[in-house]
Amino acid sequence: MTSSHRVVVGEQFANVLEAARAGADWAWKILYESLAPALLGYLRARGAPDPDGVCGDVFCQLVRDIHRFEGDESGFRSWVFVMAHHRLLDDLRRRRRRPESAAEPEAFADLADAADVEGRVVDRRRAEEIRAIIEELTPPQRDVLLLRIYGELSVEEVAAAIGRRPGAVKALQRRGLEAVRRRLGEGVSE
Amino acid sequence: MEKLTPDDADRLFSSTVDENDPALGALSSFVREAREAYTRAPDAATQARHLRAIADELAARPEPRPVRRRRRVPIGRAAAAALAGSILVAGSALAATGHLPGPAQDAVAGLVSHVGVTLPTPSDAGKARAEANKRRAELFTKMKKDWTQCVEQNARTHTEAVCGPKPKAQDFQPSRNNPAGHPNHGKGPQPAGVGPSSAGNNGEGNGPGKSGDHPTPAASPHGNPHTSDGTSPGHGQGSGRH
Numbered sequence: 001m002t003s004s005h006r007v008v009v010g011e012q013f014a015n016v017l018e019a020a021r022a023g024a025d026w027a028w029k030i031l032y033e034s035l036a037p038a039l040l041g042y043l044r045a046r047g048a049p050d051p052d053g054v055c056g057d058v059f060c061q062l063v064r065d066i067h068r069f070e071g072d073e074s075g076f077r078s079w080v081f082v083m084a085h086h087r088l089l090d091d092l093r094r095r096r097r098r099p100e101s102a103a104e105p106e107a108f109a110d111l112a113d114a115a116d117v118e119g120r121v122v123d124r125r126r127a128e129e130i131r132a133i134i135e136e137l138t139p140p141q142r143d144v145l146l147l148r149i150y151g152e153l154s155v156e157e158v159a160a161a162i163g164r165r166p167g168a169v170k171a172l173q174r175r176g177l178e179a180v181r182r183r184l185g186e187g188v189s190e
Numbered sequence: 191m192e193k194l195t196p197d198d199a200d201r202l203f204s205s206t207v208d209e210n211d212p213a214l215g216a217l218s219s220f221v222r223e224a225r226e227a228y229t230r231a232p233d234a235a236t237q238a239r240h241l242r243a244i245a246d247e248l249a250a251r252p253e254p255r256p257v258r259r260r261r262r263v264p265i266g267r268a269a270a271a272a273l274a275g276s277i278l279v280a281g282s283a284l285a286a287t288g289h290l291p292g293p294a295q296d297a298v299a300g301l302v303s304h305v306g307v308t309l310p311t312p313s314d315a316g317k318a319r320a321e322a323n324k325r326r327a328e329l330f331t332k333m334k335k336d337w338t339q340c341v342e343q344n345a346r347t348h349t350e351a352v353c354g355p356k357p358k359a360q361d362f363q364p365s366r367n368n369p370a371g372h373p374n375h376g377k378g379p380q381p382a383g384v385g386p387s388s389a390g391n392n393g394e395g396n397g398p399g400k401s402g403d404h405p406t407p408a409a410s411p412h413g414n415p416h417t418s419d420g421t422s423p424g425h426g427q428g429s430g431r432h
Contacts, residue, residue: 023248029241033231036240041229052232056240063247127227130220148203149221150229155196174194177202177217181194184216 009034013073021066032059035077039084042150045134046088046142054091058084081151082161085143133183141176144169285309288318 009016009030019027036055043051061083069079134142143162147153153161159169192213201207207218232240284290285298288310299309310318 023251025241025245025248028244028248032237032241032244036237037229037231040232041225044228045224052236052240055232056243059240059244060247063244063251126223130224130227133220134224148199149224152203170196170199173196173199177194177199180220181217184220 009073013076017066017069017076028059028063031062035080038150038152039080042081042084042146043088045131045146045150047131047135048088048091049095050091054084054087058087061087078151078153078157078161081147081153082157084151085147085161133180136183137176137179138172140164141172141179144172145176145180148173288314 016027016030020031036059039058040051040055043054048054058080062080065083069076071079134146137145140162144158147158147161148155151157155166155169155173159166162169164172198207198214202214202217202221205218205222207214209215209218209222211218231237281290281298285295285302286309288295290298295309296311299311302309
């Protein structure tokens with residue numbers, strides 16, 4: 001079953017990829033529309049201070065590096081998310097070195113309008129609860145769960161992205177999910 | 191609380207778990223809500239800005255140039271080819287001159303005989319070497335003989351010059367070895383110590399021959415090649431015989 005949030009190019013992916021390599025605007029628009037929502041979701045959930053900026057940087061890097069990619073749509077999606085993950089880490093590192101004025105993360109600022117966009121009914125309180133649960137995870141657990149939730153990367157792809165063995169990723173995944181389940185159980189009992 | 195398996199995780203992330211599942215339902219709801227809370231398309235302004243940035247990046251991208259690939263020959267392969275070429279050339283030279291080891295020479299000679307090339311076999315090479323040795327031995331014997339004769343003639347000449355033997359008629363007749371009555375017979379330079387000034391050269395026992403066997407140009411009435419000091423010019427051929 002394909003999750004409803006995911007936009008898939010499908011059988012035309014090879015043609016779209018070839019056109020994008022050749023510099024066709026229409027092909028880039030298709031790639032952008034298929035990937036940007038999930039990419040922004042990952043960046044927001046990860047707490048990126050400027051998810052739109054990182055997303056734009058990722059697509060600009062894609063333009064430069066797309067000639068190096070070989071594979072299918074799933075592989076392309078994984079490749080883009082790995083790129084986004086590294087871009088986000090670079091951005092966070094840079095901001096730690098040069099701290100800017102504290103600002104409300106864009107993820108939460110956007111959530112105020114979330115209920116009006118595309119008919120979603122997620123209130124701000126529930127979104128904050130989800131975010132709070134994610135924040136309680138260790139950073140490696142957070143990386144694994146969010147790459148699996150938003151990027152839909154396989155265990156092996158996540159392992160390659162974060163530089164760990166698949167076995168370690170499975171362990172992080174299990175511990176992270178159990179931590180979430182415990183937290184959800186506490187929430188229910190409250 | 192049941193322990194989560196990797197399969198459970200895969201089902202959760204692929205949204206294939208029923209949210210009423212008593213074990214995984216809560217987690218499945220969490221995954222769905224997390225996606226819905228944060229996954230949404232950028233607003234129109236952001237999207238337009240991103241697409242413009244992509245277009246700018248495309249415009250700034252250098253034109254793809256046709257890739258000219260140099261055909262690379264691996265170093266190992268080139269070295270192997272050079273080695274094989276060297277072995278072929280050296281082997282051919284050795285085979286052509288019959289200097290390969292016996293079995294190898296036989297094999298190569300047999301092989302190339304099919305294409306009309308004749309190479310010496312080990313037996314041919316042995317014969318050739320024996321022939322060459324024989325020729326050298328014969329030449330040496332002949333030259334040694336000539337040299338001995340030359341020494342004999344010169345010794346006799348000087349002995350007679352020193353001792354002043356009585357001339358005899360038969361001494362002026364050409365002999366087999368000296369048809370022109372020439373003392374040195376053109377065989378080479380005169381050996382040292384056989385000139386008229388040599389001490390002790392009194393004509394007795396200085397060589398196998400006896401005076402009178404050959405003519406003595408020093409006393410020849412026809413004039414002779416002896417110089418005034420009793421040496422012989424040797425006709426300039428002697429050195430070329432060795």
